[in-house]
Amino acid sequence: MNISITVTIFLKYLCFLFMPVIFITCSLSEYNLHNNAPTDPAIQEYFDRFETEASFFGLEFDVAGKNIYGIISDLDSNRIGNCSFSKNHPRRITIDREYWDGANDMEREYVIFHELGHCYLERIHDNSKSGSGMCRSIMQSGESDCYLIYNDKTRDYYLKELFNRL
Numbered sequence: 001m002n003i004s005i006t007v008t009i010f011l012k013y014l015c016f017l018f019m020p021v022i023f024i025t026c027s028l029s030e031y032n033l034h035n036n037a038p039t040d041p042a043i044q045e046y047f048d049r050f051e052t053e054a055s056f057f058g059l060e061f062d063v064a065g066k067n068i069y070g071i072i073s074d075l076d077s078n079r080i081g082n083c084s085f086s087k088n089h090p091r092r093i094t095i096d097r098e099y100w101d102g103a104n105d106m107e108r109e110y111v112i113f114h115e116l117g118h119c120y121l122e123r124i125h126d127n128s129k130s131g132s133g134m135c136r137s138i139m140q141s142g143e144s145d146c147y148l149i150y151n152d153k154t155r156d157y158y159l160k161e162l163f164n165r166l
Contacts, residue, residue: 037069037071037090037092038069039064039069039070039071040070040071040072042072042100043070043071043072043093043095043112044070046070046108046109046112046113047063047064047068047070047112047116049109049112050063050112050113050116050120051063053113053159053163054163057159057160057163057164059163061120063116063120066091066119066120067090067091068090068091068092068093068116068119068120069090069091069092069093070092070093070094070095070112070115071092071093071094071095072094072095072096072097072100073094073095073096073097074096074097074098075094075095075096075099079096080095080096080099080111080142081093081094081095081096081099081111081112081114081115082094082115083115083116083118083119085119091119091120092119093112093115093116093119095108095111095112095115099111106150106151106152106155107150109150110138110150110158113138113158113159113162114138114139117138117139117162118139121162121165123139123165124139125139125140125141126139126140127140127141127143127144127145127146128146129144129145129146130146133145133146133147134146134147134148134149135147135148136161137158137161137162138150138158138159138161138162139162
């Protein structure tokens with residue numbers, strides 16, 4: 001048998017044997033590097049916006065560095081967003097698919113910032129209201145008797161309240 005053919009066959013077998021190890025190693029390295037599931041690109045835009053807005057208040061936030069990721073999925077009928085986490089699992093923001101599909105940019109920003117208030121800032125719901133009945137916090141539960149109108153006119157107020165409560 002020709003030595004060239006023998007070496008070629010040997011190299012093919014060697015590659016065949018080590019190929020699965022290479023793929024597994026790459027997959028594990030990627031997982032360890034990010035240590036969480038990938039964030040839906042539609043949500044990532046709002047995570048980036050959250051970090052940018054925080055910087056205007058002199059705060060440096062790194063959502064991915066805090067091991068938070070976001071997905072769009074089906075939630076039960078009375079929830080539009082949810083933050084879930086435990087000691088052993090990454091923090092996950094889930095946004096209801098039906099809500100997301102029907103929401104405009106400002107509504108999407110509101111729900112993502114509210115959920116990041118829970119997942120990143122570890123804030124609880126705050127249903128306090130002003131004398132006129134307006135919710136004082138972006139962290140209102142949605143089950144209170146205050147009203148929250150998150151728009152271009154009220155956005156600055158709610159962002160100050162969100163980031164200055166640290």
